[in-house]
Amino acid sequence: MPSCIEIRCASALHKTPKGRGGPYGCDLNPYRGCAHRCQYCFAQYSHAYLEDGDYFGHIYVKTNIAERLDRELSSRAWDGRPISLGGVTDSYQPCEARYSLMPEVWRVLIKHKAPCVISTKSALILRDLELIERLASLTYVNVACTITTLDESVRQKLEPHAAPSGARLAVLSAFAKSPASTGLHMMPIVPYLTDGEENINALYCAAKEAGVDYLLPGMLNLKGKTRDTFFTCIDRDFPACYRDIWAAYQNGRLDKAVRERAYARVRAAQTQYGISADFMAPSRRFFNNNHNERAEQLTFL
Numbered sequence: 001m002p003s004c005i006e007i008r009c010a011s012a013l014h015k016t017p018k019g020r021g022g023p024y025g026c027d028l029n030p031y032r033g034c035a036h037r038c039q040y041c042f043a044q045y046s047h048a049y050l051e052d053g054d055y056f057g058h059i060y061v062k063t064n065i066a067e068r069l070d071r072e073l074s075s076r077a078w079d080g081r082p083i084s085l086g087g088v089t090d091s092y093q094p095c096e097a098r099y100s101l102m103p104e105v106w107r108v109l110i111k112h113k114a115p116c117v118i119s120t121k122s123a124l125i126l127r128d129l130e131l132i133e134r135l136a137s138l139t140y141v142n143v144a145c146t147i148t149t150l151d152e153s154v155r156q157k158l159e160p161h162a163a164p165s166g167a168r169l170a171v172l173s174a175f176a177k178s179p180a181s182t183g184l185h186m187m188p189i190v191p192y193l194t195d196g197e198e199n200i201n202a203l204y205c206a207a208k209e210a211g212v213d214y215l216l217p218g219m220l221n222l223k224g225k226t227r228d229t230f231f232t233c234i235d236r237d238f239p240a241c242y243r244d245i246w247a248a249y250q251n252g253r254l255d256k257a258v259r260e261r262a263y264a265r266v267r268a269a270q271t272q273y274g275i276s277a278d279f280m281a282p283s284r285r286f287f288n289n290n291h292n293e294r295a296e297q298l299t300f301l
C-alpha cells in the first residue's frame with residue numbers, strides 16, 4: 001500500500017512550458033506521485049526535486065487544491081485557456097477514493113466555467129459524472145482514458161494498479177453520452193508487446209463501440225528512470241520480448257523501422273474503423289461554435 005502524505009500547495013495551476021503540454025495553458029495535479037504504478041510511467045522524474053525517489057509508493061496529497069484553484073481562477077492572471085487535469089499524475093488514482101479532492105475541484109471549475117481536459121486510467125471518475133456533465137454543459141470538457149491493450153494478462157503487468165481496460169472503456173461509453181468530448185489514448189504502444197495488428201485493431205474496434213471522438217496513438221519513449229523501471233518489468237514479466245525491445249531502443253530512441261511498422265498498422269486501423277487521431281478537432285468545433293467564449297481561449301487553436 002502506498003503511503004499518503006498530506007501537504008498544502010502554494011499554487012494549484014502550473015503554467016505548461018511552450019512546446020510541452022500541447023495547447024493547454026496550465027496543469028493541475030491534485031496529487032504528486034501515482035499508485036497506478038505503470039511500468040512505463042514518464043512522470044517518475046517529478047519526485048526528484050523532493051529528494052523522494054518513490055514515485056509509486058509516496059503519494060503527496062494537496063489538501064487545499066480546490067481552495068487555491070478558486071483563488072487563481074478569480075485572478076486576472078488566468079488566461080482562460082483549457083486546463084489539463086492530471087498532466088503528471090492520475091487525478092483518480094486509488095487515494096482519491098479516500099480524499100475526494102476532485103468533486104470540489106469540479107465545483108470550482110463550474111463556478112468559473114473553466115474549460116478543461118482530463119485523462120485517467122480509473123473508473124472512479126464515474127463517481128463525478130454528474131459534476132463533469134454540468135461543467136461540459138457550460139464550457140469545453142474532454143475526458144480521455146489511456147488504454148494500451150485489451151489483453152488483461154499484459155495489462156496487469158504493465159499497469160498493475162490501474163483499472164482493467166474494460167472498465168476504462170465503460171468510462172468512455174458513459175462520457176460519450178454526455179456533453180463532454182471523449183478520446184481513447186493508445187499510449188504508449190510498446191513494440192513487440194502491444195504493437196501487433198490484433199491488439200491495435202481490437203482497440204480501434206472498442207473505441208468505435210464506445211463512441212469516442214478520437215483515438216490518439218503514441219509509441220513508447222524511454223528516458224532516465226523510466227528506462228530502468230520498464231526494462232526491469234520486461235525482464236521479469238515478458239522475458240521472451242526482452243532482446244527485441246532492448247534492441248529497438250539501443251540508441252536511446254525507438255528504431256525507425258519498428259516505429260514505421262507500428263504506425264502502418266495504426267493507419268490501416270484508422271481507415272478501417274474511421275476514427276480520427278485529431279485530438280484537437282472537438283475543441284476547435286466547440287470554440288468555433290461558441291464565439292461568446294473568452295477570446296483568449298481561441299488563441300490556442
Ligand code: SF4
Pocket residue numbers: 034035036037038040041042043088089090121162
Ligand atoms: S496513471 Fe499515469 S501517472 Fe499514474 S503511474 Fe500510470 S503513467 Fe504514471
